[in-house]
Amino acid sequence: MTNLLELNQLSKAFGAVRVSDGLSFALAGGEALGVIGPNGAGKTSMFNLITGTLDADSGDILYAGKSVISLSAAARAKSGMARSFQVPQPFTAMTVFENTLVAATAAAGLSIRDANGHCLQVLDQIGMMDKANDPAGSLTLLERKRLELARALAAKPKLLLLDEIAGGLTEHECRDLVATIRSLRQTGITIIWIEHIVHALLAVVDRLLVLDFGQKIADGDPTAVMADGQVRQIYMGIDADA
Amino acid sequence: MTEATTYRVIQSTPSSQMAALAALALLVILVAAPWWAGRGDMRLLSEIFLYLSLAVLWNLLAGYAGLVSVGQQAFVGFGGYGLFALAMFLGLHPLLAVPLVGVAAALIAIPIAFLIFRLSGAYFAIGTWVIAEVFRLSFAQVSSLGGGSGTSLPIAIVKSMAGSRALRDSISYWAALAMIVLVLAVVYLWLRSRHGISLTAIRDNELAARSLGIDVWWTKFWVYLVAAALTASVGALLFLQKLRISPDAAFNVNDWTAYVIFIVVIGGIGTMEGPLIGTLVFFLLRGFFADLGTVYLMVLGAVAIVVILKAPRGIWGYIHDRYGLTLFPVSRRVVKFDSSHKNENPS
Numbered sequence: 001m002t003n004l005l006e007l008n009q010l011s012k013a014f015g016a017v018r019v020s021d022g023l024s025f026a027l028a029g030g031e032a033l034g035v036i037g038p039n040g041a042g043k044t045s046m047f048n049l050i051t052g053t054l055d056a057d058s059g060d061i062l063y064a065g066k067s068v069i070s071l072s073a074a075a076r077a078k079s080g081m082a083r084s085f086q087v088p089q090p091f092t093a094m095t096v097f098e099n100t101l102v103a104a105t106a107a108a109g110l111s112i113r114d115a116n117g118h119c120l121q122v123l124d125q126i127g128m129m130d131k132a133n134d135p136a137g138s139l140t141l142l143e144r145k146r147l148e149l150a151r152a153l154a155a156k157p158k159l160l161l162l163d164e165i166a167g168g169l170t171e172h173e174c175r176d177l178v179a180t181i182r183s184l185r186q187t188g189i190t191i192i193w194i195e196h197i198v199h200a201l202l203a204v205v206d207r208l209l210v211l212d213f214g215q216k217i218a219d220g221d222p223t224a225v226m227a228d229g230q231v232r233q234i235y236m237g238i239d240a241d242a
Numbered sequence: 243m244t245e246a247t248t249y250r251v252i253q254s255t256p257s258s259q260m261a262a263l264a265a266l267a268l269l270v271i272l273v274a275a276p277w278w279a280g281r282g283d284m285r286l287l288s289e290i291f292l293y294l295s296l297a298v299l300w301n302l303l304a305g306y307a308g309l310v311s312v313g314q315q316a317f318v319g320f321g322g323y324g325l326f327a328l329a330m331f332l333g334l335h336p337l338l339a340v341p342l343v344g345v346a347a348a349l350i351a352i353p354i355a356f357l358i359f360r361l362s363g364a365y366f367a368i369g370t371w372v373i374a375e376v377f378r379l380s381f382a383q384v385s386s387l388g389g390g391s392g393t394s395l396p397i398a399i400v401k402s403m404a405g406s407r408a409l410r411d412s413i414s415y416w417a418a419l420a421m422i423v424l425v426l427a428v429v430y431l432w433l434r435s436r437h438g439i440s441l442t443a444i445r446d447n448e449l450a451a452r453s454l455g456i457d458v459w460w461t462k463f464w465v466y467l468v469a470a471a472l473t474a475s476v477g478a479l480l481f482l483q484k485l486r487i488s489p490d491a492a493f494n495v496n497d498w499t500a501y502v503i504f505i506v507v508i509g510g511i512g513t514m515e516g517p518l519i520g521t522l523v524f525f526l527l528r529g530f531f532a533d534l535g536t537v538y539l540m541v542l543g544a545v546a547i548v549v550i551l552k553a554p555r556g557i558w559g560y561i562h563d564r565y566g567l568t569l570f571p572v573s574r575r576v577v578k579f580d581s582s583h584k585n586e587n588p589s
Contacts, residue, residue: 051453052453053449053452053453072452072457073452073453074452074453074455074456074457074458075455075457077452077453077454077455078455082454083453085449085450085453089447089449089450090446090447090450091442091443091446091447091450091451092446092447093442093445093446093512094442094443094446094573095573095574095575097251097574097575097576098439098442098573098574101439101574102439102440102443102451102454102456103454103455105436105439105440106436106439106440106443106451106454106455106456107454107455108455109455111436112435112436112439115436116250116251116574120249120250120251120576123576124249129249129576132249132575132576133575133576151450151454155454155455
């Protein structure tokens with residue numbers, strides 16, 4: 001089967017800082033990839049490069065077998081990529097419902113009639129129905145993060161990029177989130193999830209990628225990756241001192 | 243949550259339904275103005291309609307698409323001169339010239355958009371002003387239109403509109419009324435459509451809009467084009483009322499942009515209702531203070547400062563936040579209705 005996403009020697013630098021340094025990996029359709037790495041490792045930059053928010057210096061990105069490196073962020077979104085932002089980017093004066101409606105009409109290309117139904121379903125699934133008419137600007141940080149997820153789902157993605165959506169959740173909420181994302185996998189969505197809450201990540205993903213200084217440190221079975229000495233040293237630096 | 247609870251999406255609110263009825267009644271009264279209003283009242287109303295049109299269009303540009311243009315006088319003047327040229331050189335009926343200058347303005351806005359869309363923020367604003375100055379200097383070179391001192395619409399053309407002066411006044415008034423109805427309808431239907439959802443999203447957050455599949459450049463491009471076309475048509479009507487045009491009057495940054503920005507900002511930028519409130523306030527202030535010369539401008543400035551400090555989102559923003567009123571329902575609300583009620587009432 002063909003890969004849904006393929007990064008080939010993807011590089012991007014801001015001056016001397018390399019946020020992506022010859023990064024390559026491939027992701028099969030339906031796979032769920034977890035991404036970990038220290039702060040500043042280039043995780044969010046990788047999402048920015050994949051979705052076209054950031055232009056790469058060199059390298060290529062193949063999506064569904066075609067190069068998307070020269071496509072705009074909007075065109076990539078229309079082709080089925082959706083992301084949540086680590087720092088939430090709500091449409092503040094629009095209601096929660098209208099936020100999801102933007103994704104359903106623009107990215108998924110639904111008619112307003114179909115989009116209405118789809119967005120109500122997403123809000124119900126994410127548990128935000130009681131906030132549907134609130135302006136997004138009035139939400140708390142946690143609610144804004146949940147809206148990021150709702151909006152990404154309203155876009156009917158083939159490839160879903162989640163950027164630290166579990167931070168700050170209670171144990172109970174985190175379990176709900178894991179259950180939600182697991183149920184998304186059942187529908188065949190391919191997922192890349194950046195998360196510091198490793199146990200939540202490991203409950204969902206079947207593969208783990210470790211980044212540091214824009215480079216791939218490890219990639220493979222989550223338990224094997226977590227046991228890797230280099231990963232333990234870089235990712236859980238404290239362990240190396242002990 | 244029970245299965246009997248379902249949700250649906252509605253756009254109108256009780257206050258908006260009342261507003262729609264009131265607007266319809268108001269429209270009937272306004273259409274009949276030639277039978278109840280004096281000549282001076284009709285001129286004032288026409289001017290209000292045309293200023294409101296400019297404000298609604300500038301609000302669409304700046305308040306929704308983020309295109310803060312201080313050069314819309316380019317299109318006002320283009321429309322005015324276009325009408326004079328079409329009527330004088332081609333012998334077209336002035337009212338027929340109004341839509342034609344709109345089309346011409348849209349065409350000329352295409353290369354301008356490609357040029358100035360390379361700029362953003364303050365640079366964009368200055369760019370639009372420079373374009374407007376280029377328009378002013380260019381039209382001042384056309385000697386057949388009076389060059390720098392301008393020209394009047396020949397009396398024969400004025401008389402060709404209608405035999406009597408009363409009928410001419412009425413026609414010119416109805417044209418202005420039709421213009422504001424058209425402008426409000428275009429903007430309102432646009433904002434209610436799927437394109438309006440995208441446009442509102444761009445207003446709130448361009449980064450998120452892009453990553454949700456909205457082509458920000460093209461959306462802005464269409465807004466710029468439509469605003470240019472309608473602004474030029476408004477300009478044509480403004481100078482059809484004045485019957486005289488000169489480069490300084492046609493491309494005046496105070497009259498066609500500064501006052502319009504004042505109206506939109508104090509009324510409430512980025513809302514449909516804001517320009518309405520702002521226009522009313524502007525004409526009230528003008529009515530009371532216009533005779534005071536420079537003091538009038540100082541009053542306008544003071545009002546702008548007070549409103550911006552006390553109600554940063556304008557007068558309508560304040561009213562909306564406080565009372566939750568909506569006149570133009572472009573927003574969508576999710577309402578819950580309990581379908582079990584239906585079961586209790588078998589029919």
